[in-house]
Every structure is written in C-alpha cells, then in structure tokens.
Amino acid sequence: MAKAELKSNKKTEIEDSSSLKGTLASVFFLGIFIVVTWVSVYFLFLDRF
Amino acid sequence: MSSQTAKLKVDPRDGKLAMAHFYVAFIALALGGLMGLLQTLVRSGKFELPWGIDYYQILTVHGVLMGLVLTTFFIMGFQYAAVSRTAGTHSPAARRIGWIGFWVMTVGTIMAATMVLLKEASVLYTFYAPLKAHWIFYLGMTFVVVGSWLDGAAQIMTYAKWRKENPGKPSPLLSFMAVINTVLWIVATLGVASTVLFQLLPWSLGLVDTVDVLISRTLFWYFGHPLVYFWLLPAYMCWYAIVPKIIGGKIFSDSLARLSFILFLLFSIPVGFHHQLMEPGIDPAWKFLQVVLTFMVIIPSLMTAFSLFATFERFGRSKGATGLFGWFKVLPWNDARFTVPFIGMASFIPAGAGGIINASNQMNQVVHNTIWVTGHFHLTAATSVVLTFFGISYWLVPHLTGRKLTKAMNKLGIIQGWVWFIGMVFMSGAMHFQGLLGGPRRSAFSTYGDAAQAAEWIPYQIAQAVGGSILFLGIILMIIIFVNLAFFAPKGEEEFPVGEAENLEEKAPMIFENWKLWLGITAALILFAYTIPFIDMIQNAPPGSPGFKTWNSW
Numbered sequence: 001m002a003k004a005e006l007k008s009n010k011k012t013e014i015e016d017s018s019s020l021k022g023t024l025a026s027v028f029f030l031g032i033f034i035v036v037t038w039v040s041v042y043f044l045f046l047d048r049f
Numbered sequence: 050m051s052s053q054t055a056k057l058k059v060d061p062r063d064g065k066l067a068m069a070h071f072y073v074a075f076i077a078l079a080l081g082g083l084m085g086l087l088q089t090l091v092r093s094g095k096f097e098l099p100w101g102i103d104y105y106q107i108l109t110v111h112g113v114l115m116g117l118v119l120t121t122f123f124i125m126g127f128q129y130a131a132v133s134r135t136a137g138t139h140s141p142a143a144r145r146i147g148w149i150g151f152w153v154m155t156v157g158t159i160m161a162a163t164m165v166l167l168k169e170a171s172v173l174y175t176f177y178a179p180l181k182a183h184w185i186f187y188l189g190m191t192f193v194v195v196g197s198w199l200d201g202a203a204q205i206m207t208y209a210k211w212r213k214e215n216p217g218k219p220s221p222l223l224s225f226m227a228v229i230n231t232v233l234w235i236v237a238t239l240g241v242a243s244t245v246l247f248q249l250l251p252w253s254l255g256l257v258d259t260v261d262v263l264i265s266r267t268l269f270w271y272f273g274h275p276l277v278y279f280w281l282l283p284a285y286m287c288w289y290a291i292v293p294k295i296i297g298g299k300i301f302s303d304s305l306a307r308l309s310f311i312l313f314l315l316f317s318i319p320v321g322f323h324h325q326l327m328e329p330g331i332d333p334a335w336k337f338l339q340v341v342l343t344f345m346v347i348i349p350s351l352m353t354a355f356s357l358f359a360t361f362e363r364f365g366r367s368k369g370a371t372g373l374f375g376w377f378k379v380l381p382w383n384d385a386r387f388t389v390p391f392i393g394m395a396s397f398i399p400a401g402a403g404g405i406i407n408a409s410n411q412m413n414q415v416v417h418n419t420i421w422v423t424g425h426f427h428l429t430a431a432t433s434v435v436l437t438f439f440g441i442s443y444w445l446v447p448h449l450t451g452r453k454l455t456k457a458m459n460k461l462g463i464i465q466g467w468v469w470f471i472g473m474v475f476m477s478g479a480m481h482f483q484g485l486l487g488g489p490r491r492s493a494f495s496t497y498g499d500a501a502q503a504a505e506w507i508p509y510q511i512a513q514a515v516g517g518s519i520l521f522l523g524i525i526l527m528i529i530i531f532v533n534l535a536f537f538a539p540k541g542e543e544e545f546p547v548g549e550a551e552n553l554e555e556k557a558p559m560i561f562e563n564w565k566l567w568l569g570i571t572a573a574l575i576l577f578a579y580t581i582p583f584i585d586m587i588q589n590a591p592p593g594s595p596g597f598k599t600w601n602s603w
C-alpha cells in the first residue's frame with residue numbers, strides 16, 4: 001500500500017503554478033514574427049532600390 | 050492604492066457628460082463607416098459616386114469623423130469616467146469645465162463638417178498645406194482641440210485633488226494613466242495649434258498670400274505621431290488595468306504599467322520626422338536621430354505584450370491550466386468584454402510589425418504613400434483601438450445608463466467582434482499586399498487608363514470592397530448594441546471593472562508621479578530632436594506657396 005502511494009506521489013510531478021514559460025514562448029513567437037515580416041520587406045527593398 | 054475608497058459607481062452627473070461624448074462618437078462611427086464603405090466601392094472600379102459627390106470629399110469626411118471625432122470624443126468620455134470612478138467624483142467646477150469642453154468640441158465639429166459638406170474643405174484629415182480649406186474649417190478644428198484641452202483640464206483637476214487628499218500615496222492606476230494621456234495630448238496638440246493659428250488661419254483668411262509648407266507639415270507631424278499614441282493609450286488602459294479584472298485575474302505589475310506609460314510620454318513626441326522620411330528639406334542626420342527615438346517606443350510596447358501574456362498565463366494556471374499554452378483555453382471566451390478587446394490585442398501584433406517596417410528609414414520608400422499605410426492604421430486604430438473601445442462600451446455604457454448587458458447583447462457583441470475581424474482581414478490584408486505592389490493610397494482612380502500595373506491591383510481592390518462590406522455590417526451591429534445599451538436594455542447594475550495588482554505590497558515608486566521630472570525630460574527630448582532642424586528649415590526656407598484647391602466646387 002505504502003509503496004503504491006509513494007509511486008503515485010512521484011507521478012504527480014506538479015507543474016509550478018507560477019511558471020511563465022507560456023509567456024516566454026509567446027514573446028519569442030512575437031519576436032520571430034516581427035523579424036520575419038521585417039526581413040521579407042527588407043529583401044523587397046533590396047530588390048527594388 | 051488597493052483600498053478602493055472611491056465610490057464603485059461613476060456618479061450619475063459624471064456619467065451624463067461621459068455619455069454625451071459617446072453619442073457624438075457613435076454618430077461619427079455610423080456616418081464615417083458609410084463613407085468607408087463607399088470608398089472601397091469606388092476604388093474597386095465598379096461604382097461611381099452619384100450627384101457630383103467627390104471622392105476626396107467623402108475621404109475627408111471619413112478621416113475626420115473616424116480619425117479625429119470618434120477617437121477624441123470616445124477617449125475624453127472614457128477617461129473622464131475612469132478618473133471619476135478611481136479618483137472620485139469630479140467637483141462641480143471640474144464638471145462645468147468638462148461640459149464647456151464638450152460643447153466647444155461639438156461646435157467645432159459642426160463647423161468643420163459644414164465646410165466639408167459645402168465642398169469648401171476637401172483637404173483630408175491631415176489638412177496639409179498647400180491644400181487650402183475655408184477658414185471656418187480650420188477654426189472648427191481649433192475648437193475641437195481647445196475643447197479637448199478643457200476636457201483634459203477637468204481630469205487633471207480631479208487627479209490633483211486626489212493627490213492633495215492622499216499625500217505620499219501613488220494615485221489610482223487608471224487615473225494616473227488618464228492623466229499621462231491627457232498630458233501627452235496637450236503637449237502634442239501645441240504643434241497642430243501653432244500651424245493652424247499662425248499659418249493656416251491667416252493664410253485662409255487672406256491676411257497673407259503664401260504658406261511655408263515645410264514648417265507647416267513639420268508642425269503637423271510633431272502632433273501626428275503622438276496623436277496615434279493618444280488613440281492607443283486608452284486601449285492600453287483597458288488591457289493593463291481593466292481586462293485583468295474582467296477575466297478574474299490580477300494586474301501583473303502596477304509599476305511596470307506606469308513605467309510603460311511614462312516611456313510612451315517620453316518617446317512618442319520627438320519622432321514626427323518618421324512621417325517625413327521622403328520629404329526634402331530636412332537633414333538626413335536628424336531624420337535618422339528621430340528614427341532611433343522611434344525605435345525606443347518598441348520597448349514599452351514589448352513590455353506591454355509581455356505583461357499581458359503574463360497576466361493571462363498566471364490567471365490560467367491559477368485555474369489549474371497546465372502545459373505551455375493550456376492557459377489560453379481557460380480564458381473567458383464567451384464574455385464580450387474580454388473577447389472583443391482581445392481580438393484588438395492580437396491585431397496589434399501584425400500592426401506593430403508593420404509599424405516597425407514603416408519607420409525603418411530607407412525601407413519607408415517601399416511603403417510610403419501606398420495603401421499599405423492605410424492597411425497599417427486600419428489594424429492599429431481601426432481594429433486594435435476601436436475594438437477595445439467597443440469592448441469598453443459593452444460595460445461602460447450600461448454602467449452609466451443604469452442598465453445591464455444582457456446575454457443576447459453579449460453574444461451579439463462577440464459576433465460583432467469576429468465580423469469586424471474577418472472584414473479587416475480582407476480589407477487590411479489586401480491593402481498591405483496592394484501597397485507592396487505600389488498601389489497608391491488616397492486615390493479615386495482604379496484602372497489608371499488601363500495601365501498594366503494598375504490591372505495587378507484590381508483583385509486586391511475587390512477584396513477590399515468585400516472586406517469593407519463586411520466591416521460595414523460590423524458597424525451596423527455595433528450601432529444596434531450601442532442604442533440598446535443606451536436606451537433599451539433592462540435596468541440594472543453593470544460593473545465598472547477595475548483591476549488590482551498581484552502584489553499589493555509592491556507600492557509604485559513615487560517618482561512616477563513627479564511631473565516636473567517627466568515633463569522636463571519630455572521637453573528636453575523635444576528640444577533636442579527639433580531645435581536644430583527647425584532653425585535650419587527657417588534659415589533655408591523654401592519659397593512660400595499659394596493655396597491650392599484641387600477639387601471642384603458644388
């Protein structure tokens with residue numbers, strides 16, 4: 001019994017509720033989006049001028 | 050800061066003045082929206098305006114009503130209510146000044162509108178010289194600006210009263226933000242007021258024959274860029290300080306919010322040259338300096354993005370959401386007060402990315418005066434800002450009129466938000482692509498005598514007409530909701546949501562309220578960015594220009 005409990009305890013790897021990793025991923029996505037749009041217009045610029 | 054000593058309800062006497070502003074704002078929305086629809090139809094090449102109505106006339110009506118009237122009236126009404134809610138009911142003196150401001154703005158709007166309808170002022174909402182309007186148009190615009198100063202003075206008076214009664218305490222966040230935006234507006238409008246009073250009015254009255262176009266445009270853009278931040282900051286007030294309460298979460302950081310507002314005050318004014326990058330007569334070195342200052346505005350923008358994501362994630366995790374993006378799903382998507390401003394926030398991602406491209410000095414050549422620019426500000430102003438204003442109206446209008454947002458109206462509100470979004474994807478998306486292919490903005494022509502290049506643009510212009518029609522449907526829905534909430538919704542109590550910071554022990558540093566310091570730095574940056582170029586412009590002035598009237602009279 002005790003053994004089983006220990007096992008299940010181990011499994012409930014609690015996610016830190018103060019984690020901001022979703023925020024980190026979101027701002028990275030935002031940054032990449034800005035860079036990609038900027039670079040595409042930059043190449044258009046190089047192509048034309 | 051946490052102790053809500055102020056009343057939870059906006060005093061009805063203050064509510065009345067805020068509502069007066071909203072009536073004008075939503076009338077402007079309805080009329081301006083109709084013009085927008087007509088513009089997209091004309092530009093598609095499939096439709097001509099009847100009765101000798103001129104394209105540039107309706108474009109002026111659209112730009113003035115949407116860009117200047119809707120925004121200024123809504124913002125002043127909202128901020129007036131927000132200060133009343135968080136810093137306490139306005140004094141009778143402040144309220145009287147607010148009412149005078151409202152009427153001065155309204156009379157000015159009527160003066161300007163009359164001249165546009167009489168075809169005496171088809172000068173577009175930027176009214177650049179040497180296009181010349183009737184003097185009553187300029188005087189009307191002056192009234193709008195002076196009226197808004199009075200409106201702002203009322204807010205500042207109530208803020209000052211709160212500070213006096215609560216020495217040593219940071220002011221309520223929403224009041225602080227409203228005052229920052231008011232100060233930004235006052236400093237910015239000094240530019241447009243100077244060109245109107247000292248150049249355009251004497252010239253249109255015939256007191257002088259010519260106008261210095263370069264100075265006039267420079268003064269306009271000294272005002273024109275902070276103008277867009279004047280539109281945006283009230284939306285940020287909602288995102289930072291109101292949306293957290295609506296979703297049941299907390300403001301990520303009160304101090305971060307204040308700091309970002311201060312950075313907007315500092316860096317949104319000394320940057321007007323980024324609208325004049327293609328213009329002769331300004332030293333490229335000074336243009337570059339202002340480009341650098343423009344890029345500083347990215348800092349508070351990204352601070353805002355971070356802190357909003359963080360608010361949402363922390364709320365989601367407190368509700369038990371797990372995984373990288375689990376928090377996203379638990380947000381209250383069936384609450385129009387959240388969803389509609391959220392669509393606005395999401396639209397700010399492509400809007401901001403486009404803005405960085407516009408401001409990138411030489412790259413401005415790719416997009417300058419193309420309809421890409423129009424696509425850009427229909428994302429920033431006409432989506433991010435306007436949808437947030439709609440989201441605010443869903444609770445603020447019933448709060449002020451003693452009614453309730455019913456389930457049916459909430460649902461219609463969400464539908465409205467998505468209709469707007471879809472319409473804008475078509476219209477603004479097509480504008481961006483057509484602009485990259487060189488399609489011009491502000492042009493009544495669509496086929497250009499069957500030129501091959503113009504033929505490339507036609508499909509995009511048809512997409513804009515489709516988008517414009519969907520958007521017009523969105524405007525009809527919004528007007529229905531507004532009229533319902535103002536006059537017909539069942540009586541009841543609707544909350545004015547005011548968020549609380551997560552960490553209440555963390556008191557905002559008092560340096561944020563040190564106006565001498567921030568106004569001093571603002572002035573120093575402006576003087577630094579503009580003094581030498583201005584001297585240069587005056588010493589090497591271009592010849593003065595007579596006025597031009599490029600449109601037909603009735």
Ligand code: HEM
Pocket residue numbers: 082083085086088089108109111112115116119120173174175423427430431435489490491492493516517518520521524
């Ligand atoms: C039904 C919704 C709307 C439609 C169909 C629409 C359509 C258009 C179109 C086609 C133009 C460009 C015309 C040209 O350059 O020749 C335009 C310009 C403009 N729009 Fe809108 N728009 C809508 C809503 C809004 C809103 C809500 C705002 C502001 C908050 C706004 C602000 C402006 C401004 C400031 C201009 C620039 C006028 C100028 O270049 O002088 N529009 N609109």
Ligand SMILES: [Cu+2]
Pocket residue numbers: 273274277323324
């Ligand atoms: Cu700008």
